[in-house]
Amino acid sequence: MTKPSIPVGIVCSQSGPYQAMGREILKAALMAVSEINDSADFDFRIAAHVRDPHGVIAEYHTVCDDLIRNAGAAHIIGCYTSASRKQVLPIVERTDRLLWYPARYEGFECSDNVIYVGASPNHNVLPLVRYVLDNISRHIFCVGSNYVWTWETNRVTRELVTAAQGSVLAERLLELGESAVEHIVDEIVRRKPPVVFNTLVGSSSYDFIRAFHAATTSAGLAIPMLSCSLCEPELKIVGPASAGCITSSAYFESIHLPENRAFVDRWKASHGETSCPSVDGQSAYVAVHLLARAIQRAGTADIGEVRRAAAGYRYDSPQGPVWIDGDNNHCVLTPRLAVSTAQGQFDIFWEADAPVKPDPYLSQLDVAAHPSRDRSSPNATHLRIVK
Amino acid sequence: MSKPSSFSLRGRKALVAIKDERDLSIVRRQFERLGIDIWNGGFDHASGRHADVILIDDEFLPLNPTMRRTLSGAGSVIALLGTETPSRLKLVFELDPASFLVKPLRSAGIYAALVMAFERSERTNELKQQIVKLEERLRSRRIVLAAVLQVMHSHAVAEPAAFALIRRAAMEQRKTIEQMSAEIAAKGNLPRATG
Numbered sequence: 001m002t003k004p005s006i007p008v009g010i011v012c013s014q015s016g017p018y019q020a021m022g023r024e025i026l027k028a029a030l031m032a033v034s035e036i037n038d039s040a041d042f043d044f045r046i047a048a049h050v051r052d053p054h055g056v057i058a059e060y061h062t063v064c065d066d067l068i069r070n071a072g073a074a075h076i077i078g079c080y081t082s083a084s085r086k087q088v089l090p091i092v093e094r095t096d097r098l099l100w101y102p103a104r105y106e107g108f109e110c111s112d113n114v115i116y117v118g119a120s121p122n123h124n125v126l127p128l129v130r131y132v133l134d135n136i137s138r139h140i141f142c143v144g145s146n147y148v149w150t151w152e153t154n155r156v157t158r159e160l161v162t163a164a165q166g167s168v169l170a171e172r173l174l175e176l177g178e179s180a181v182e183h184i185v186d187e188i189v190r191r192k193p194p195v196v197f198n199t200l201v202g203s204s205s206y207d208f209i210r211a212f213h214a215a216t217t218s219a220g221l222a223i224p225m226l227s228c229s230l231c232e233p234e235l236k237i238v239g240p241a242s243a244g245c246i247t248s249s250a251y252f253e254s255i256h257l258p259e260n261r262a263f264v265d266r267w268k269a270s271h272g273e274t275s276c277p278s279v280d281g282q283s284a285y286v287a288v289h290l291l292a293r294a295i296q297r298a299g300t301a302d303i304g305e306v307r308r309a310a311a312g313y314r315y316d317s318p319q320g321p322v323w324i325d326g327d328n329n330h331c332v333l334t335p336r337l338a339v340s341t342a343q344g345q346f347d348i349f350w351e352a353d354a355p356v357k358p359d360p361y362l363s364q365l366d367v368a369a370h371p372s373r374d375r376s377s378p379n380a381t382h383l384r385i386v387k
Numbered sequence: 388m389s390k391p392s393s394f395s396l397r398g399r400k401a402l403v404a405i406k407d408e409r410d411l412s413i414v415r416r417q418f419e420r421l422g423i424d425i426w427n428g429g430f431d432h433a434s435g436r437h438a439d440v441i442l443i444d445d446e447f448l449p450l451n452p453t454m455r456r457t458l459s460g461a462g463s464v465i466a467l468l469g470t471e472t473p474s475r476l477k478l479v480f481e482l483d484p485a486s487f488l489v490k491p492l493r494s495a496g497i498y499a500a501l502v503m504a505f506e507r508s509e510r511t512n513e514l515k516q517q518i519v520k521l522e523e524r525l526r527s528r529r530i531v532l533a534a535v536l537q538v539m540h541s542h543a544v545a546e547p548a549a550f551a552l553i554r555r556a557a558m559e560q561r562k563t564i565e566q567m568s569a570e571i572a573a574k575g576n577l578p579r580a581t582g
Binding site: 112327360364365367369 | 389390391393394395396397416417419420421422493494495498
């Protein structure tokens with residue numbers, strides 16, 4: 001008997017400044033769709049309708065409108081930057097559709113029409129900055145793309161370092177896709193900050209990391225770099241210059257879990273032995289699986305029913321157990337810290353001992369928290385060091 | 388000692404007067420996410436004193452006497468607007484709102500309205516304190532003028548020099564110019580040490 005087909009939109013840019021991540025999201029989402037469609041556990045099939053906004057912000061609204069009107073999609077998986085999510089938000093709210101957003105983001109949003117599958121700010125920026133404050137320096141030089149992700153990440157960073165009697169030494173911003181990074185690298189070499197926090201996105205980040213590595217190596221400087229977004233496919237794009245970046249993420253290919261080993265094996269079988277999954281790709285994969293499980297449990301694709309069925313339902317994903325917090329539609333997941341290697345991988349040196357509840361408004365943030373009292377801190381004595 | 392983020396609203400107390408159940412449930416959910424407690428003690432004068440912020444639906448306008456008393460001297464007010472017609476907005480002015488939200492409510496906008504209301508309220512309080520200080524200084528200006536005239540006469544100096552003498556005396560005795568002027572006006576001359 002033929003299974004009924006449920007249309008699901010997939011929106012990710014295959015060209016433009018963050019095309020590399022868009023392609024990763026698409027590959028991972030389609031892999032998950034294929035798994036669902038081949039599985040006997042689901043009594044429906046997902047009909048994936050892929051749309052490419054080409055990295056043009058206004059196009060996101062257009063392609064979602066098309067998906068809703070013409071493809072009949074009640075569920076849309078995708079968007080990468082916050083700017084693209086904000087474009088889609090009005091249309092999914094007005095038409096009561098559900099956007100499954102895979103990327104980590106800066107928080108301070110909580111729409112009933114979005115499931116936030118990626119990391120919240122308490123999952124990524126907090127553990128990273130707390131680790132830096134206690135182990136590297138209280139003075140941080142920030143460089144990022146000129147949009148909301150950087151603005152808010154820098155604000156939280158400033159608040160944390162100021163509470164620790166430290167300082168943000170500089171905030172240097174580049175437009176999305178900008179490649180003229182030399183003046184910032186020159187300033188870094190001249191000022192020799194103890195640590196650089198990179199929130200650049202896509203090609204700007206790759207150009208910056210290469211120039212930063214060349215200039216600091218030439219000057220004999222060893223300045224650690226921080227990131228909340230760098231992932232394995234990007235390490236390959238950047239090359240050996242990307243080694244040594246301290247990165248905060250919920251997913252790394254090197255996670256030692258049977259679910260992840262099996263996922264990586266399937267990934268390499270599909271996309272080639274040298275191909276690597278990424279945090280955003282893995283998150284899109286998780287989004288498809290969470291959606292499919294919720295549809296199966298609800299017995300319908302109706303968004304209200306699916307949202308209720310998704311809340312609190314645990315899925316043992318490649319990154320470990322995840323579930324949607326029904327209070328805020330964000331994902332409960334496990335924060336991790338790792339350092340990138342010359343081989344294009346990450347060595348994980350810390351992870352929380354249990355999945356952490358999302359706090360999109362940072363309402364529980366205690367900027368003066370002592371590490372031993374703060375369960376989200378990588379310096380808490382009760383937490384597990386993974387290495 | 389714990390210190391919440393400067394943009395955290397955790398632990399704030401809100402008094403809510405919303406008629407529509409759907410709007411009310413959206414506010415409750417969003418407040419829970421933000422760590423804001425809804426004051427359950429009813430809408431009376433005491434509850435107004437306990438609340439940091441009051442969300443009030445424009446459907447309650449014009450306010451009844453109890454509500455008017457509750458709002459007098461209470462925390463920041465956020466008005467919930469059902470219509471933007473000038474006639475309604477005119478009524479909303481009665482609330483002296485620090486911020487507003489447009490109905491039907493959605494979760495987006497509530498956090499921003501709260502942050503703006505608290506910020507507006509803080510700035511208004513600062514301005515009020517500044518006005519009190521300026522009014523005091525304005526009242527004491529007559530006394531300063533009297534003291535300057537007295538010193539001009541007693542020391543046979545021009546106005547700038549008389550004022551400089553008073554200021555120097557005030558600094559030496561660690562008093563304000565207004566306090567020193569009041570003493571000069573009362574005693575009829577400058578303190579001996581500075582004469």
